[in-house]
Amino acid sequence: MLKLLRRAVFGLAIISGLFSAAPAASAADYPNRPVHWMIGFAAGGPVDIVARIMAQWLSDRLGQQFIVENRAGSGGNIAAAAAINAPADGYTLLFVAPNNAISTSLYKKLPYDFLRDTTPVASIMQLTNMLVVSNAMPVKTVQEFIDYCKANPGQISFASSGNGTSVHMSAELFKVMTKCDMVHVPYRGSAIAFPDIISNKVQLIFDNLPSALEQAKGGTVRALGVTSPQRWPIVPDVPAIAETVPGFESVGFYGISAPKGTPPEIVDLLNKAVGEALKDPKLVARLAETGGIPKPMTPAEFGKLVADETEKWRKVVEFAGVSVD
Numbered sequence: 391m392l393k394l395l396r397r398a399v400f401g402l403a404i405i406s407g408l409f410s411a412a413p414a415a416s417a418a419d420y421p422n423r424p425v426h427w428m429i430g431f432a433a434g435g436p437v438d439i440v441a442r443i444m445a446q447w448l449s450d451r452l453g454q455q456f457i458v459e460n461r462a463g464s465g466g467n468i469a470a471a472a473a474i475n476a477p478a479d480g481y482t483l484l485f486v487a488p489n490n491a492i493s494t495s496l497y498k499k500l501p502y503d504f505l506r507d508t509t510p511v512a513s514i515m516q517l518t519n520m521l522v523v524s525n526a527m528p529v530k531t532v533q534e535f536i537d538y539c540k541a542n543p544g545q546i547s548f549a550s551s552g553n554g555t556s557v558h559m560s561a562e563l564f565k566v567m568t569k570c571d572m573v574h575v576p577y578r579g580s581a582i583a584f585p586d587i588i589s590n591k592v593q594l595i596f597d598n599l600p601s602a603l604e605q606a607k608g609g610t611v612r613a614l615g616v617t618s619p620q621r622w623p624i625v626p627d628v629p630a631i632a633e634t635v636p637g638f639e640s641v642g643f644y645g646i647s648a649p650k651g652t653p654p655e656i657v658d659l660l661n662k663a664v665g666e667a668l669k670d671p672k673l674v675a676r677l678a679e680t681g682g683i684p685k686p687m688t689p690a691e692f693g694k695l696v697a698d699e700t701e702k703w704r705k706v707v708e709f710a711g712v713s714v715d
Contacts, residue, residue, distance in 0.1 A: 417655030421454040430466025432579030436600035462578040465554030478651035488556035491699035496554040510693035511646040512664035515682035518618040520602035522611040526590040532634040543571040549583035549595040560596035560640040562710040599681030
């Protein structure tokens with residue numbers, strides 16, 4: 391996978407070089423053509439759902455299409471590489487989530503440095519993950535799940551939306567803190583994983599709340615707990631896993647970054663547009679339906695959040711003892 395990623399980066403670098411002589415982008419008439427927004431996961435998953443809600447609002451407000459491009463694979467790193475190596479003109483953006491902070495330490499041979507090679511643009515929202523299990527699992531609480539897992543070591547599989555995602559690392563942290571022996575089955579997005587969870591081919595997932603909540607509300611899976619340190623306000627009836635496993639915590643974030651060197655005037659314009667979106671009652675209501683809490687920030691504040699999350703997840707990766715070559 392990483393060989394393919396490096397080849398893709400090389401090809402993208404060549405393409406990027408063809409645009410190097412283009413005139414500098416200006417915020418005066420931005421955007422005057424469609425903007426491509428790279429998403430690191432498959433269509434239908436939580437990242438994709440939120441991206442399309444925001445993309446439609448930005449398209450309507452700014453008068454050009456914000457096109458969501460799903461570049462699934464390698465824990466979101468293929469999309470990150472595509473965005474990082476695109477011209478820094480504001481017409482290629484990246485959907486940023488915890489996977490980008492995690493990959494920095496989890497993947498040992500990434501062909502880029504995320505913090506160095508990107509420009510923070512805007513924060514969209516915070517969200518928690520939710521532990522959901524197949525209805526075929528004979529458990530209804532986190533403690534019952536831990537007991538069942540320990541009684542059946544190595545016989546339970548957990549899905550993820552890819553190596554290095556918060557969905558993956560939430561489960562790895564849970565494994566370490568509970569001494570549960572579970573097998574990791576990575577997918578190219580959680581939407582692809584759910585049919586196997588529903589049919590009990592894979593028993594559980596610590597998915598981002600948007601898609602996990604949708605499935606739980608539909609009755610196709612059973613919700614056991616959220617990964618935030620306290621109960622999440624949108625789903626107050628679902629316990630925090632920390633109520634059973636003290637100290638357990640995994641709270642995520644969604645936002646936007648751009649290639650390094652993107653003009654600050656364009657970054658500022660996009661940041662203000664996202665800020666306006668997060669004041670729109672209709673958009674906020676749609677985000678609430680996905681389980682998200684709006685979290686507007688300045689570019690500098692969002693950059694600090696990503697840096698802080700990168701350091702936090704570095705410690706978790708070391709603690710869990712996992713890595714991807």
